[in-house]
Amino acid sequence: MxxxxxxxxxxxxxxxxxxxxxxxxxxxxxxxxxxxxxxxxxxxxxxxxxxxxxxxxxxxxxxxxxxxxxxxxxxxxxxxxxxxxxxxxxxxxxxxxxxxxxxxxxxxxxxxxxxxxxxxxxxxxxxxxxxxxxxxxxxxxxxxxxxxxxxxxxxxxxxxxxxxxxxxxxxxxxxxxxxxxxxxxxxxxxxxxxxxxxxxxxxxxxxxxSKDVVNKNIDHKFLQCEETDKLPILLDFLRSRHEERGIIFCKTKAAATKLSKQLIAKNIAAEALQGDMLQKERDKVMRAFKNESLRLLVATDIAARGLDVQDLTFVVHYQMPDQEEYYTHRSGRTARAGKEGLSLALVTTKELRILRGYEKSLQIGFGELKSK
Missing domain, CATH: 3.40.50.300 (P-loop containing nucleotide triphosphate hydrolases)
Structure with a gap:
């Protein structure tokens, strides 16, 4: 060595x-x-x-x-x-x-x-x-x-x-x-x-x-719930993490925009990052996120490409991705530079099947969180 x-x-x-x-x-x-x-x-x-x-x-x-x-x-x-x-x-x-x-x-x-x-x-x-x-x-x-x-x-x-x-x-x-x-x-x-x-x-x-080496600092968790329960569960999770920073992933631009508005309405410092934004809008959001005046990004997979922001303690999969490489890229946004991080998936019964597939193909062990 x-x-x-x-x-x-x-x-x-x-x-x-x-x-x-x-x-x-x-x-x-x-x-x-x-x-x-x-x-x-x-x-x-x-x-x-x-x-x-x-x-x-x-x-x-x-x-x-x-x-x-x-x-x-x-x-x-x-x-x-x-x-x-x-x-x-x-x-x-x-x-x-x-x-x-x-x-x-x-x-x-x-x-x-x-x-x-x-x-x-x-x-x-x-x-x-x-x-x-x-x-x-x-x-x-x-x-x-x-x-x-x-x-x-x-x-x-x-x-x-x-x-x-x-x-x-x-x-x-x-x-x-x-x-x-x-x-x-x-x-x-x-x-x-x-x-x-x-x-x-x-x-x-x-x-x-090997995936084992890469993922050793990421704690992969899931929480099974109904679609209608995802927002209150997410809010509980964010409150429990106090001022910690992270990225919340959605599959579509519309979902990312809607969720960011719902979080802002609850006085949570969040902004959407999605593909329809002008470059200057995107730059403004990224500046705020990097200088830590913004706590959360709500992003689509496409919009989050190439992001490298240090000290993110968690990512949340509000909607599970359709492709395993998207899960890989999403979860890799946390636990950078040797630090530890959490990758939390909020999954419906249908999405749980996707998660079990990734568990096998990516050789990841997902632990279950229980909702309160």
């Missing part, structure tokens, strides 16, 4: 920055992949759930391999959402406090493209991008990826389920001769296997962090 980043091969100036951030012990995914990614010319497929430390797992090797003296783009990281792009760029910046200046630029939709084009005129070593906006910039011939030697697909299954398969193929064909191709995904649906087969070496390293 490797207990330090230095033992994994990370340089002292980066380790010093990590230590100041309180990042001392590598997570299982970091222990597994960092030594591999520090080698030259590596293809890797990593399967690990949200909140397991994937950003540092690929980010630290990238930072170590970038030549800060060369003022061109050397690494490309593709992410599903604006929030994840911003989060990754911010993390990379924080890791480099004691290194030579390494410049990372985040580019994504919902921001004026002219501003991003102007920003790309500055020396840039690493690009963190959503696929759609990157294609726009490539079509305008304002971004040069010819010197990129590392490409990362982060949360690849999320990008696929958001409909980015065509853009990913186009981007990967543009950088097809890149030495290092690293793909990270919580799940491995057929579309991800297609991307791996088409764009990566048959000898690619394959690392899977």
């Amino acid at each position: 490797v207990n330090t980043f230095k033992e994994l091969g990370i340089k002292a100036d980066i380790v010093k920055g990590l230590s100041e951030l309180g990042i001392v012990n590598p997570t299982p995914i970091q222990q597994e992949v960092i030594p591999i990614l520090l080698q030259e010319k590596t293809h890797l497929v990593g399967q690990a759930q949200t909140g397991t430390g994937k950003t540092a797992a690929y980010g630290l090797p990238i930072l170590q391999q970038v030549n800060a003296k060369k003022k061109y783009i050397q690494a490309l990281i593709l992410c599903p959402t604006r929030e994840l792009c911003q989060q990754v760029a911010k993390q990379l910046f924080r890791y480099t406090k004691y290194t030579d200046k390494i410049f990372t630029e985040a580019i994504y939709g919902g921001e004026k493209i002219d501003i991003q084009i102007k920003n790309l005129m500055r020396p840039t070593h690493i690009i963190v991008a959503t696929p759609g906006r990157l294609i726009d910039l490539l079509n305008r011939k304002v971004i040069d990826l010819s010197s990129v030697n590392t490409v990362v697909l982060d949360e690849a299954d999320e990008m696929l389920s958001m409909g980015f398969k065509q853009q990913l193929d186009e981007i990967l064909n543009t950088v097809k001769n890149v030495d290092n191709k690293w793909l990270f995904s919580a799940t491995m649906p057929h579309g991800i296997r297609q991307i791996v087969n088409e764009h990566m070496s048959a000898e690619a390293h394959r690392i899977q962090i």
